[in-house]
Structures are given as structure tokens and as C-alpha cells.
Amino acid sequence: MSGKTLYDKLWDAHVVRSEEDGTALLYIDRHLVHEVTSPQAFEGLRLAGRHPWRTDSVLAVADHNVPTTDRRHGITDPVSRQQVETLDENCRVFHITEFRMDDTRQGIVHVIGPEQGATLPGMTVVCGDSHTSTHGAFGALAHGIGTSEVEHVLATQCLLQKKSRNMRVRVEGKVASGVTAKDIALAVIAEIGTAGGTGYAIEFAGEAVRALSMEGRMTLCNMAIEAGARAGLVAVDQTTIDYLKGRPYAPKGALWEAAVAAWADLHSDEDAMFDREVVIDAAEIRPQVTWGTSPEMVVPVDMAVPDPDAEPDRVKAESMRRALEYMGLKAGMPITEIAIDKVFIGSCTNSRIEDLRAAAAVVKGRHVADNVKLAMVVPGSGLVKRQAEEEGLDEIFIEAGFEWREPGCSMCLAMNADRLEPGERCASTSNRNFEGRQGQGGRTHLVSPAMAAAAAVAGHFVDVREF
Amino acid sequence: MRAFTTLTGKVIPLDRANVDTDAIIPKQYLKSIKRSGFGPNLFDDWRYLDPGEPGMDNSRRRPNPDFVLNDPRYAGGSILLARKNFGCGSSREHAVWALDDYGIRAVIAPSFADIFFNNSFKSGLLPIVLDETEVDALFAAVTATPGYTLTIDLEAQAVSTPEGRRFYFEVDPFRKHCLLEGLDDIGLTLQHADEIRAYEAKRRQEAPWLFAAE
Numbered sequence: 001m002s003g004k005t006l007y008d009k010l011w012d013a014h015v016v017r018s019e020e021d022g023t024a025l026l027y028i029d030r031h032l033v034h035e036v037t038s039p040q041a042f043e044g045l046r047l048a049g050r051h052p053w054r055t056d057s058v059l060a061v062a063d064h065n066v067p068t069t070d071r072r073h074g075i076t077d078p079v080s081r082q083q084v085e086t087l088d089e090n091c092r093v094f095h096i097t098e099f100r101m102d103d104t105r106q107g108i109v110h111v112i113g114p115e116q117g118a119t120l121p122g123m124t125v126v127c128g129d130s131h132t133s134t135h136g137a138f139g140a141l142a143h144g145i146g147t148s149e150v151e152h153v154l155a156t157q158c159l160l161q162k163k164s165r166n167m168r169v170r171v172e173g174k175v176a177s178g179v180t181a182k183d184i185a186l187a188v189i190a191e192i193g194t195a196g197g198t199g200y201a202i203e204f205a206g207e208a209v210r211a212l213s214m215e216g217r218m219t220l221c222n223m224a225i226e227a228g229a230r231a232g233l234v235a236v237d238q239t240t241i242d243y244l245k246g247r248p249y250a251p252k253g254a255l256w257e258a259a260v261a262a263w264a265d266l267h268s269d270e271d272a273m274f275d276r277e278v279v280i281d282a283a284e285i286r287p288q289v290t291w292g293t294s295p296e297m298v299v300p301v302d303m304a305v306p307d308p309d310a311e312p313d314r315v316k317a318e319s320m321r322r323a324l325e326y327m328g329l330k331a332g333m334p335i336t337e338i339a340i341d342k343v344f345i346g347s348c349t350n351s352r353i354e355d356l357r358a359a360a361a362v363v364k365g366r367h368v369a370d371n372v373k374l375a376m377v378v379p380g381s382g383l384v385k386r387q388a389e390e391e392g393l394d395e396i397f398i399e400a401g402f403e404w405r406e407p408g409c410s411m412c413l414a415m416n417a418d419r420l421e422p423g424e425r426c427a428s429t430s431n432r433n434f435e436g437r438q439g440q441g442g443r444t445h446l447v448s449p450a451m452a453a454a455a456a457v458a459g460h461f462v463d464v465r466e467f
Numbered sequence: 468m469r470a471f472t473t474l475t476g477k478v479i480p481l482d483r484a485n486v487d488t489d490a491i492i493p494k495q496y497l498k499s500i501k502r503s504g505f506g507p508n509l510f511d512d513w514r515y516l517d518p519g520e521p522g523m524d525n526s527r528r529r530p531n532p533d534f535v536l537n538d539p540r541y542a543g544g545s546i547l548l549a550r551k552n553f554g555c556g557s558s559r560e561h562a563v564w565a566l567d568d569y570g571i572r573a574v575i576a577p578s579f580a581d582i583f584f585n586n587s588f589k590s591g592l593l594p595i596v597l598d599e600t601e602v603d604a605l606f607a608a609v610t611a612t613p614g615y616t617l618t619i620d621l622e623a624q625a626v627s628t629p630e631g632r633r634f635y636f637e638v639d640p641f642r643k644h645c646l647l648e649g650l651d652d653i654g655l656t657l658q659h660a661d662e663i664r665a666y667e668a669k670r671r672q673e674a675p676w677l678f679a680a681e
Contacts, residue, residue, distance in 0.1 A: 025663070160652060
């Protein structure tokens with residue numbers, strides 16, 4: 001019999017019971033909650049007279065609707081305010097820990113979980129948000145769920161699940177300088193497509209993945225959902241353990257020692273079988289820029305916008321034509337000739353300290369180009385913001401002409417006041433370039449923080465390796 | 468949950484691949500704290516020519532005449548036909564609620580994104596996977612035939628066309644059972660509360676750090 005994959009191990013450790021068809025009741029260790037996908041779940045509990053099963057497993061924060069400008073006057077949009085106040089009230093009534101808007105620990109749910117050590121190896125982690133795949137970077141089984149499932153987990157501490165298939169993406173060799181986890185993620189999506197991971201849990205492995213920091217691994221797992229996989233995974237190693245040690249929610253003393261010993265098993269066995277394996281040569285990966293309205297519409301920065309007429313698949317060619325029309329681009333145009341209007345550095349994909357350092361290193365001593373109307377940096381949490389300020393990164397950004405904002409999801413999905421106007425083009429470190437994602441009619445190009453910073457200075461996309 | 472047994476309904480052809488949940492229901496409508504009322508804003512960016520905000524009177528907005536939901540031919544349709552990877556992107560169940568509120572009871576596509584697929588069953592919306600060739604045939608038929616209807620029989624796991632063709636689809640037995648009976652998941656799971664408690668007790672021994680709060 002062959003060995004187990006990391007996903008198999010995590011799955012097996014959490015099955016409470018199974019139905020005949022393989023549908024399992026899976027126990028959930030950590031439930032992260034935010035304001036957008038939870039109000040109807042709490043309402044459902046209330047209507048049925050049910051209570052949360054284990055409140056100490058739940059951690060809540062408002063992130064999608066919060067303003068990134070001065071917060072002293074609260075939220076001006078009454079609809080956004082009501083949603084955040086509803087979360088505050090639900091957490092109060094049901095005795096759930098919440099980092100409120102004035103708390104330094106507040107931030108994007110997928111930044112604060114790991115930052116607090118609330119995400120641990122070997123856990124099952126869920127949240128009513130598709131980018132929950134981020135937490136798989138810690139060797140945790142983590143994925144997004146819908147609101148009905150949020151209610152189900154609150155009420156039962158379990159989730160009804162069918163097991164996914166196993167995929168391994170091995171990124172072998174070393175990436176070139178200037179090539180980041182974001183570029184690896186986009187290169188993987190270019191290879192397998194936005195639906196390539198559907199039905200799978202993807203384990204990222206190989207030398208280039210092992211070499212990534214926890215921040216980089218989080219970026220990679222965050223984007224697993226953009227490849228269609230609900231869960232991304234990276235095996236636990238010393239990098240994982242070093243990151244977690246001493247964090248507020250991480251175990252302490254003898255419990256820490258016992259946990260670290262148990263985590264040594266959180267990797268795929270040598271002889272484990274994968275249903276699909278993809279191997280990517282790290283040395284071949286160049287800085288990536290999306291040109292269309294799906295993350296798979298991506299090319300290296302030194303290429304041109306592709307031609308739909310050269311695409312044999314009719315449905316795909318039609319999608320490409322629609323995307324080019326929406327994006328206001330012509331086939332054959334070099335990526336480096338695309339001028340931008342706005343720059344957004346932030347989101348659960350790229351708003352951690354390492355991301356801000358990478359962007360600051362590029363803009364230091366330079367200035368945002370005249371044609372760029374707005375360049376903003378939105379740290380992932382209050383603690384990331386504080387650390388960046390201690391390192392002087394805020395001053396580098398401000399001197400270069402960037403706005404330095406308060407933490408939240410911000411212009412990744414534009415639920416607050418931060419958004420693109422119709423036709424505006426943005427270099428964005430976020431995760432989705434869908435039509436209207438950053439504001440109706442807005443045009444999003446996904447890039448790494450260093451590439452976004454370089455584009456801000458140049459006013460158009462440039463190859464950060466030559467910048 | 469509302470049960471799903473059989474459905475005969477008009478088909479709405481949405482000839483696009485990778486329809487994401489941002490397109491199904493744009494973010495500004497997610498600020499609602501209710502489960503209902505999303506139907507008028509289903510596919511909002513594609514359906515109207517002017518930008519929409521919550522609380523607007525949609526009857527005063529300019530409909531996009533080129534969008535399929537505004538084509539009188541497909542008015543009152545309850546089955547949506549689409550291309551591959553339908554429902555990709557965000558986990559927002561509001562996408563399912565918007566389809567449901569509009570009156571869509573089933574979506575047929577060659578493939579669905581996992582989270583959307585899962586969410587659909589929770590509101591009694593049936594996602595049906597058919598082959599690309601079967602989906603192609605249905606697109607051809609629905610565009611050629613005004614008032615084209617299909618009949619879906621969940622028990623038989625079959626989609627029947629007016630010409631008498633039958634396409635069969637897969638569905639997990641457990642999900643099928645819950646949908647046919649309109650069962651409440653949470654109620655079902657709580658019948659196993661003792662097993663959950665036993666699992667918890669065992670885990671507290673094996674991995675106590677998972678139960679330690681700050």
C-alpha cells in the first residue's frame with residue numbers, strides 16, 4: 001500500500017463519521033469569521049434557537065467594508081456600517097472574540113489568522129471566504145465555505161465534505177532575482193488554467209517552494225483558489241515553526257514542544273500517490289502580468305498581449321475577444337507599453353511585511369509617475385502597518401507619492417470607498433482581475449508588489465529585473 | 468431547505484465560460500444582511516447599462532438590450548445554461564441566492580467551481596454537469612427554438628429535451644437524498660452530536676494545543 005499525501009493525513013485526522021457515498025463529517029479546528037458572509041448565518045442560528053458549538057474556535061474581524069482612511073468618524077456608508085455593527089453585535093451576543101476596527105490587531109482575516117498564530121499546522125481552518133486557502137501554507141487543511149456552511153460550522157463544529165483528489169505542483173530549481181511567490185502562483189495558473197485545480201487539493205512542493213518565506217507560501221496558497229482548487233498546501237518545515245513560535249495563539253512551553261513533535265509528520269510520504277502531478281522549472285518563470293479578465297489570462301512581462309485568432313478553442317477565443325474589448329487592449333501590444341492610472345498594493349495575497357519591503361525597495365528614492373492618479377499601500381493588518389512604520393517603509397512610500405492607508409481588503413474588491421472608476425487601469429497586487437472586480441468598468445492587471453511598485457514609478461508596466 | 472424533485476422550465480442560454488460570482492452578484496449588493504432580494508441585481512453589470520447601487524429602483528435603470536436576461540424570448544426561464552467553470556471566484560453564497568431569487572432552479576454547464584457547486588445544494592438550486600458536446604447541443608437547440616424547455620428529473624438523474632433526448636447526470640447519493648427530501652443539513656448533523664463529542668474528547672488527548680486559546 002502506498003503512503004499518504006499531506007492532504008490524506010489532514011483529512012483522515014478530522015473525519016468524525018462517513019456516509020456510505022463517502023460524504024464525511026469533518027471536524028473544524030479554527031473558524032474565521034468576517035462581516036460579509038456571516039450575518040445570515042448568525043440569523044439562521046437565532047431563528048432555529050441554536051448556539052455556537054465551540055466559541056473558542058472562532059475568531060472574527062471586519063475587513064471587507066472598513067474604511068482605509070481616517071477611522072475616527074467611523075464608517076460613513078450606512079449600509080457598510082450596518083454590516084460591521086451586525087458583526088460586532090453577533091460577536092457580543094454569542095461571546096465570540098472579535099478584533100474590532102479600533103484594535104491594532106484588526107486586519108484582513110487571512111493576514112491576522114497566521115499573524116496571531118491562530119492558524120496552526122495540522123488544523124482544519126474554514127472561513128466564509130474563498131481565499132481561506134491561504135492558511136494551507138502552514139500545513140493546515142484550509143478552504144473557503146459559503147454562508148450556509150458558516151452556519152453549519154457554528155452550530156456543529158463540523159462540515160459535510162466529499163474528499164478532493166490529490167494534486168502536487170512541484171516548482172523545481174531556483175527562481176531568478178525579481179521573481180516572487182506571486183509570479184510562481186500566476187505561472188502555475190497559466191500552466192493548469194483557472195479550472196485546472198477544480199476538485200483537487202493542491203500541494204505545492206519543490207526547491208523553489210521550500211525556499212519561500214511563510215509570506216511567500218501564503219501568497220502561493222492564497223492563489224490556489226484562482227487555479228480552481230479550494231485548498232492549497234505546503235508541508236511543515238523549520239520555516240513554518242520559526243514563523244509561529246511565540247505568536248499569541250500559538251501553544252507555549254511543553255504544549256509547544258509536543259505540537260512541534262507532532263507536526264514533523266505533516267508532509268506527504270515518499271511513496272504517496274498523487275492523482276495529478278505538474279512540474280514547473282523555476283528558472284523559466286519570469287515576472288507575470290495579467291492582460292485579461294481571468295487570472296489564467298497572464299503572460300510574462302516581456303511578452304505581448306496574445307491574439308485570439310491564434311487560439312484554436314472557439315469558447316476560449318471568444319472569452320479572449322471579450323476580455324480584450326473590456327480591457328481596452330489590442331492583440332500584439334507589448335505588455336510594457338500598457339500605461340496605468342492607479343496602483344494598489346495590498347489584499348490577502350500581498351499585504352504582508354515582506355510584500356511591503358519588496359515594494360519599498362523598488363520605490364525608494366524614486367517618485368510615482370505623473371500619469372498615475374493614485375498609488376496606494378494598504379497594509380494587511382494594524383500590526384503589519386506598525387512594523388512597516390518602525391522600519392520607515394511608510395516614509396519611503398509617502399515620499400514617493402503613495403498614500404499610506406489603514407488595513408483592510410480595500411480595492412481588492414472595492415466594497416469600501418476605494419475603487420476604480422470606469423475605464424481606469426490598475427496595477428494591482430490582488431488576486432482577481434474579473435470584470436468590475438475593483439469597480440464597475442475598472443481594468444485590473446495582477447502583478448507582484450515589486451512589479452506594481454515599478455509600474456507606479458514608470459507609469460506603465462516594466463520588467464522589475466531591469467529596473 | 469426547499470426540496471427539488473422534478474422541474475420543467477424554459478432555458479436561458481448564457482454563452483460564456485468562467486462566469487464568476489462577482490459577475491453573478493456584484494460586491495456592492497453583498498452589504499445586505501439578508502438572504503433574499505438579490506434577484507433584481509442578478510448579473511447586474513451585464514444586465515443594466517448604468518451603474519447600480521443598493522437601494523436603487525431598478526425599474527428606472529437602463530436595461531442592456533444585448534444581455535440574455537433582457538431578451539423577452541427567455542423571460543420566465545428557470546434553467547440557466549452556461550459554459551465551463553461556472554461560479555468561479557469568491558465563496559459568496561449570495562450568488563446562489565441571487566439566482567434563486569430571480570427564479571433559476573437549475574444551472575447546466577460542463578463544469579462548476581467547487582465552492583459554488585457546494586453552495587447551490589444548500590438553497591435547493593441544482594447544478595447539473597453535462598458533457599461539452601451535450602451542452603453544445605443544448606445551446607444550438609435553445610437558440611434555434613423559441614420557448615425551448617427542458618425537464619429535469621432528479622430521482623432519475625436525467626435531463627429530457629422536447630425532441631425526446633435524455634441526458635443523464637451524476638449527483639452524490641447523500642446530496643441527492645437531502646435535495647429530494649428538502650432536509651436541513653444542520654438538523655441531520657446534530658443527530659450525530661454524540662459522535663462529534665467523542666471525536667472532540669479524543670482529539671483533546673491527542674492534540675491538546677488545538678484547544679488552547681490565547
